[in-house]
Amino acid sequence: xKISTWQLFWMFTTLEISMSIWLxxxxxxxxxxxxAWISIAIxxxxxxxxxxxxxxxxxxxxxxTLVEFAQKLFGKWVGKLISLLxxxxxxxxxxxxLRIFSLFIKQILFHDTPVWSISALMxxxxxxxxxxxxxxxxxxxSELAGPLxxxxxxxxxxxxxxxxxxxxxxxxxxxxxVLPILKGxxxxxxxxxxxMMIMMLTPFISKPEKLLKPILLSICIPSLxxxxxxxxxxxxxxxxxxxxxxxPYFAMVRFINYLDFIQNMDVWIVFIWIFCxxxxxxxxxxxxxxxxxxxxxxxxxxxMIAITAPVIFVISLIPANVFGIxxxxxxxxxxxxxxxFIVGLPLVxxxxxxxxxxxxxxx
Numbered sequence: 192x193k194i195s196t197w198q199l200f201w202m203f204t205t206l207e208i209s210m211s212i213w214l215x216x217x218x219x220x221x222x223x224x225x226x227a228w229i230s231i232a233i234x235x236x237x238x239x240x241x242x243x244x245x246x247x248x249x250x251x252x253x254x255x256t257l258v259e260f261a262q263k264l265f266g267k268w269v270g271k272l273i274s275l276l277x278x279x280x281x282x283x284x285x286x287x288x289l290r291i292f293s294l295f296i297k298q299i300l301f302h303d304t305p306v307w308s309i310s311a312l313m314x315x316x317x318x319x320x321x322x323x324x325x326x327x328x329x330x331x332x333s334e335l336a337g338p339l340x341x342x343x344x345x346x347x348x349x350x351x352x353x354x355x356x357x358x359x360x361x362x363x364x365x366x367x368x369v370l371p372i373l374k375g376x377x378x379x380x381x382x383x384x385x386x387m388m389i390m391m392l393t394p395f396i397s398k399p400e401k402l403l404k405p406i407l408l409s410i411c412i413p414s415l416x417x418x419x420x421x422x423x424x425x426x427x428x429x430x431x432x433x434x435x436x437x438x439p440y441f442a443m444v445r446f447i448n449y450l451d452f453i454q455n456m457d458v459w460i461v462f463i464w465i466f467c468x469x470x471x472x473x474x475x476x477x478x479x480x481x482x483x484x485x486x487x488x489x490x491x492x493x494x495m496i497a498i499t500a501p502v503i504f505v506i507s508l509i510p511a512n513v514f515g516i517x518x519x520x521x522x523x524x525x526x527x528x529x530x531x532f533i534v535g536l537p538l539v540x541x542x543x544x545x546x547x548x549x550x551x552x553x554x
Contacts, residue, residue: 193397196405198330201337203409206474207383208340209467210288211417212440215379216424221434223375225360226367228421230375235414237376238383241534242410246402248540249389253399257390258485264543271486273536278482280528281388282499285475286506289313292468293507295438299461307508314504316469317476322496326395329473336466343463344416347456348423350447355426379417381525383410384533391478476500 194202215234219227252260257277262270293309301309320328364372386406393399424439427446436442445457480499484492 194327194330194392194395195397196401198334199392199396199402200405200409201333202330202470202474203386203389203406204412205333205337205340205467206385206388206471207409207413208344208416209464209471210385211379211382211413212344212420213438213464214291215382215417216421216439217434217436218378219375219421220425220430220439222378223367223371224430224434225362225425226364226372227375227425227430228360228418229364230372231379231414231418231421233373233376234379234383235410235418237380238386238410238414239407241380241384241537242386242389242406243403244534244537244541245387245389246406248537248544249393250399250402251541251544253393253396256394256482256485258482260540264540264547274482274486277532278479278486280532281475281479281482282503282506284385284524284528285472285479286503286509288468288472288475289503289507290509292465292472296461296465299441299457310504310507313469313472314500317473318496318500320469320473321476321480322493325493326392326474326477329470329477332466332473333470336463336470339463340467341412341416343460344420347444347447347460348419350449350456351423351427351443354443354446355423357426359426359429360422377525377529379414381529381533383414384529386410387533387537388474388478390537391482392474476503479503 215231216227219230223230252263255263258271258274261273264270265273289310290306292313293306296309297304297306320332324331386409389402389406393402396402420440420443424433424443427433427443428436428439433439441457441460444460447456476496476499480495481492483489483499484495489495
């Protein structure tokens with residue numbers, strides 16, 4: 192199972208775009224108001240810094256996954272505990288994304304369809320692509336989905352220009368200040384931190400020494416698109432409506448209408464977004480199955496899909512009022528997962544790797 196750096200670029204570009212534009216714009220506008228685009232730009236810089244650390248850690252253990260090198264650095268039991276915590280995080284975020292996707296599709300397309308049936312269809316597609324082709328099939332599929340969503344987003348940006356009122360983005364900085372802008376950046380930065388998956392995927396990359404450039408580029412492009420999308424949402428709806436919409440970019444796309452001829456662009460966007468979510472969820476299913484198999488010493492990792500997929504499916508069906516969309520994003524992902532698992536532990540990994548590497552050289 193080997194993928195090229197170009198395929199890796201499309202995988203990460205696709206998974207970063209699929210959620211950052213959909214879910215981070217509204218909460219960022221709520222915090223930073225019309226300066227939300229500045230917060231998104233700062234988030235991109237944070238994302239680049241964090242990703243550089245993650246890539247450096249991965250390159251130092253290029254032939255091992257997180258489950259393996261954690262035990263190598265900290266010993267068997269501590270390493271397994273750290274790996275287990277990461278896998279729990281990946282299970283939870285995969286289930287939450289599946290829940291968001293199913294509720295969105297139900298709300299937009301199939302009002303009377305049970306949420307569980309939409310989730311079941313997506314789970315079935317995830318199982319098929321992961322079991323049949325592993326990470327290679329996911330990478331090849333992302334080469335199809337990635338360019339499609341980039342093209343679709345650029346087209347919607349161009350078509351929405353007549354709806355813009357640039358005065359809504361003013362004044363810059365005066366109404367917000369430093370702290371709200373920095374606080375708003377954490378929302379998008381935490382989503383860009385999903386590049387932590389590279390710590391499980393590096394052994395499957397044909398040239399791990401050339402990881403840095405495609406990974407950083409896959410952070411820059413989604414960040415740039417998110418900046419433009421945020422400015423357009425604010426310029427179209429203003430900060431009050433823009434911050435109250437769950438999916439402001441999608442609402443903006445629905446607003447496009449040229450002489451009653453070019454309209455209903457949301458159908459195209461939803462279609463290609465489904466592709467992108469499939470890539471994202473399939474990567475999570477793969478790393479959860481592969482990582483769980485390694486953690487418990489199961490040789491045939493594909494057999495773990497029979498356990499991993501149902502667990503993700505069941506967690507995704509937990510009612511929103513028990514473990515809601517915004518609760519997870521704000522109270523779990525941003526406040527705990529981002530500082531601990533995306534920033535803190537990788538820094539510890541890098542520090543320990545450097546210390547142990549230096550010790551070996553001295554000996």
